[in-house]
Amino acid sequence: MEKYVTLAHGAGGQQTSALIHDIFQKYLGNPDFTADDAAVLTSPSGQLAMSTDGFIVSPSFFPGGNIGKLSVCGTVNDLACMGAKPLYMTCAFQIEEGYPLKKLDEVVQSMAKTAKEVGVHFVAGDTKVAGKGQVDGIFITTTGVGQIQPDFHPQGNQAKPGDKILVTGDVGRHGCTILLERNDFQIQTDVTSDCAPLWHTVEAMSQVTKDIHVIRDATRGGVGTVLYEIADESQVGVKIDQEAVPVQNHVKGVCGMLGLEPLYLACEGRMVVIVPAEQAQAILDTLHTLPYSQNAAIIGEVTQDHVGKVVMKTSIGSETLLPSPSGELLPRIC
Structure with missing residues (x-):
């Protein structure tokens, strides 16, 4: 029998804890992943780059990926464009009541796979469940922090004639x-x-x-x-x-x-x-x-x-x- 996201999954009680444990922590867990109110992280030396982006693609599954993979790629690539090695990410989910848990599992699993490929760690997150019709299936917001590599500073205002x-x-x-x-x-x-x-x-x-x-x-x-x-x-x-x-x-x-x-x-x-x-x-x-x-x-x-x-x-x-x-x-x- 197929299971679905309910409003109770976003209420902060037992169902919320089960959702975090059975899906989010299962795939995104790592030594920096926190159950506290904020992640405590080691600050690297040098400059940092930070980027955030929201993903509302429709349809959320498409040939070559889904909204989960897209949410990691989008933020990782924004950091990379600034010459920054991605280190940490956070994610926030807005999920429509009635969204299939199987699909949510696939989305989070693809996020974990893509993050592993890059070497970036998810360290914190948030989940909200909206009433039927308030969200189109699932929306995701990701934020990333990366370490600027030494002597590497590409920027949009540096193009020169002859390049x-x-x-x-x-x-x-x-x-x-x-x-x-x-x-x-x-x-x-x-x-x-x-x-x-x-x-x-x-x-x-x-x-x-x-x-x-x-x-x-x-x-x-x-x-x-x-x-x-x-x-x-x-x-x-x-x-x-x-x-x-x-x-x-x-x-x-x-x-x-x-x-x-x-x-x-x-x-x-x-x-x-x-x-x-x-x-x-x-x-x-x-x-x-x-x-x-x-x-x-x-x-x-x-x-x-x-x-x-x-x-x-x-x-x-x-x-x-x-x-x-x-x-x-x-x-x-x-």
């Missing part, structure tokens, strides 16, 4: 996966989310050179939005080659049918990396040896022209201004 622009893999897959999984368009094709934790990818790049100017994960708004953000923060222009941007054929097909631009579809396991031209090939060669970046590519360069804009060389050789992102591109992708 090369890389993406760590094919773009647009997560956004396309979520769109298809909702089945609004009745399109049947084989697309899997790129959702992945990328700290080890960043760590490997930093071992090639610490001289990496910008790292940004291309989540909401995709690569196109990230490029516009960097162009604005660094007060530079960006020029990319459409033919050089890796896009899976299934994603190209869906985008062609629906009139979407893959550069504006979300990724959850891809980064935009901006490096000095002389370092670009070594970085690319390293990325090609790693599990989540085997089809990484150099897609363009930073320029002095068209400050704050993104210019794209099209497949027919002409140049056009990539439209500035606006409006609701694709809702609820994270």
Whole structure:
């Protein structure tokens, strides 16, 4: 007989204790995991990075992952983009009354698996159960703390003319996966989310050179939005080659049918990396040896022209201004 989350699971009594013990502590338990009101942690030397994010993806299960895996990847990748090794995480759950306990078990199990891959510890958490209809199944908020690595300080305002622009893999897959999984368009094709934790990818790049100017994960708004953000923060222009941007054929097909631009579809396991031209090939060669970046590519360069804009060389050789992102591109992708 299938069991479900009830309001009693969020009331603080026996059912709450059982939920914590049977699911959360079972998968997320570690020497730093606390039953007290706050975790007491050892503070590492040097600077820390801290990030928090909420995840309300619909549907919460999708090809390539679920909201649990996504919640760890999202926060870990935000820390990694700042050159920080993830150390500790907290999580807060808002669960709808009637949510299947089996699904909750799967979500938390995937969080534990992803955290173990990265080497990050969950140290505290919170659970709230909302009445039927107040939450769409399950929402998760995660917060992470990481240790900035010595002499490694990528930031969005450090792109310089002459730098090369890389993406760590094919773009647009997560956004396309979520769109298809909702089945609004009745399109049947084989697309899997790129959702992945990328700290080890960043760590490997930093071992090639610490001289990496910008790292940004291309989540909401995709690569196109990230490029516009960097162009604005660094007060530079960006020029990319459409033919050089890796896009899976299934994603190209869906985008062609629906009139979407893959550069504006979300990724959850891809980064935009901006490096000095002389370092670009070594970085690319390293990325090609790693599990989540085997089809990484150099897609363009930073320029002095068209400050704050993104210019794209099209497949027919002409140049056009990539439209500035606006409006609701694709809702609820994270």
